[in-house]
Amino acid sequence: MKKYSKQREVILESLKMRRDHPTVDMLYEDLKLQMPNIGIATIYRNVSELCACGQIRKIKCEDGIYRYDGNKENHIHFECNNCHKIFDIELEEEESKKIKKELQNLANTINAEFDKQEIMLSGLCEKCKKQ
Amino acid sequence: MKKYSKQREVILESLKMRRDHPTVDMLYEDLKLQMPNIGIATIYRNVSELCACGQIRKIKCEDGIYRYDGNKENHIHFECNNCHKIFDIELEEEESKKIKKELQNLANTINAEFDKQEIMLSGLCEKCKKQ
DNA sequence: TTATTTTTGATAATGATTATCATTATTATA
DNA sequence: TATAATAATGATAATCATTATCAAAAATAA
Numbered sequence: 001m002k003k004y005s006k007q008r009e010v011i012l013e014s015l016k017m018r019r020d021h022p023t024v025d026m027l028y029e030d031l032k033l034q035m036p037n038i039g040i041a042t043i044y045r046n047v048s049e050l051c052a053c054g055q056i057r058k059i060k061c062e063d064g065i066y067r068y069d070g071n072k073e074n075h076i077h078f079e080c081n082n083c084h085k086i087f088d089i090e091l092e093e094e095e096s097k098k099i100k101k102e103l104q105n106l107a108n109t110i111n112a113e114f115d116k117q118e119i120m121l122s123g124l125c126e127k128c129k130k131q
Numbered sequence: 132m133k134k135y136s137k138q139r140e141v142i143l144e145s146l147k148m149r150r151d152h153p154t155v156d157m158l159y160e161d162l163k164l165q166m167p168n169i170g171i172a173t174i175y176r177n178v179s180e181l182c183a184c185g186q187i188r189k190i191k192c193e194d195g196i197y198r199y200d201g202n203k204e205n206h207i208h209f210e211c212n213n214c215h216k217i218f219d220i221e222l223e224e225e226e227s228k229k230i231k232k233e234l235q236n237l238a239n240t241i242n243a244e245f246d247k248q249e250i251m252l253s254g255l256c257e258k259c260k261k262q
Numbered sequence: 263t264t265a266t267t268t269t270t271g272a273t274a275a276t277g278a279t280t281a282t283c284a285t286t287a288t289t290a291t292a
Numbered sequence: 293t294a295t296a297a298t299a300a301t302g303a304t305a306a307t308c309a310t311t312a313t314c315a316a317a318a319a320t321a322a
Contacts, residue, residue: 003268003319024309039271044310046269060191064279065309078243089237102230106220107252112209115254121238123246134288134299155278170302175279177300195310196278 007038008046015047015056015070021077021086023065059086059118076119082128089121138169139177146178146187146201152208152217154196190217190249207250213259220252 010031015022022030024047028040047068050056059067061079067086069077074096078087091099100117107114141162146153153161155178159171178199181187190198192210198217200208205227209218222230231248238245 001268001320005269005318007270037271039273041272041311042270058193060195062189064191064195064197066195076237078238078241080243081246087241087243089241091237099233103250103252106207106222107209107254110209110218110220111257111260112211112218112252113255113260114252115212116252118251118253119234120249120251121234121243121245121247122249123238124244126242129242129244132289132299136287136300138301168302170304172280172303173301179280 005046007035007042008049010035010038011043011046012050012055012070015050015068017070019071019088021059021067021069023067027068057118060120061086062122076121078121078123078125080125080128081122082124082131085125087125136177138166138173139180141166141169142174142177143181143186143201146181146199148201150202150219152190152198152200154198158199188249191251192217193253207252209252209254209256211256211259212253213255213262216256218256 011027014027014031020026024040024043027043027047028038031038031043047056047058051058051068055070057069057071059069059077061067061084062081063084071088074091074093075088076091078089079085080087099119103117104114142158145158145162151157155171155174158174158178159169162169162174178187178189182189182199186201188200188202190200190208192198192215193212194215202219205222205224206219207222209220210216211218230250234248235245
């Protein structure tokens with residue numbers, strides 16, 4: 001049985017507002033401003049919970065530190081090899097469905113039950129490309 | 132300047148033969164059999180090197196422990212949420228090119244220089260689905 | 263209100279990965 | 293070929309993101 005907690009609400013709200021794919025540390029630093037007593041363990045616990053029930057996504061990066069994403073729109077990710085920021089690439093509804101179907105078909109080739117997908121591109125972002 | 136080492140050769144060979152996406156620990160246990168004095172730090176160092184020069188791939192999983200993949204054929208990955216094994220889904224040459232092109236186009240929408248891609252599907256594998 | 267159960271915050275423990283460093287192996291040079 | 297220069301190794305200590313523990317606080321049920 002899941003009990004309400006102000007902390008979880010605040011964490012989810014923050015992740016839904018932000019578009020920068022924060023780490024737990026980044027969330028912690030930010031949330032301390034509005035809730036000075038919040039503990040970092042609470043953030044770890046709640047992002048796990050929120051991932052488990054599909055309200056946010058966990059992003060796995062080159063450096064092994066997880067980022068979290070509260071954006072529920074159809075999109076994929078791009079990680080810059082230079083500045084290591086994560087960028088969203090938004091997908092049209094049609095395109096998203098097409099990709100999902102293709103991946104569904106691929107999962108079928110190994111008789112797997114397809115549930116989730118994560119597409120991560122990498123290279124240089126617009127800014128880093130110019131340097 | 133890169134010097135030859137027997138250890139690196141053995142690590143690369145092992146990764147090219149295996150199809151089970153081993154962790155560093157799994158590689159270590161296996162390679163000790165043929166090279167009893169090999170140190171685990173040597174394996175960490177060399178898989179990093181081999182990733183950096185594109186000879187193998189690093190796979191990021193739910194549990195945060197990296198797997199390594201010496202398979203250079205066109206393929207994507209499927210992670211089972213139950214047994215946590217990683218499966219390959221091989222792609223036809225044509226299909227692979229098509230997907231690469233689609234992703235290239237998507238990277239262009241944010242003016243990024245597209246370099247690599249990783250597609251990770253998840254759900255239940257054939258075996259776990261049956262239970 | 264009181265009892266029950268979950269969550270929190272603080273902190274200790276864990277464990278994968280990285281850093282350090284003396285020794286060894288490889289390559290370059292005389 | 294012998295020797296110098298340099299990079300890689302193996303052992304182990306250090307790092308640090310994440311998880312486990314637990315008493316106190318908060319949320320829900322009775």
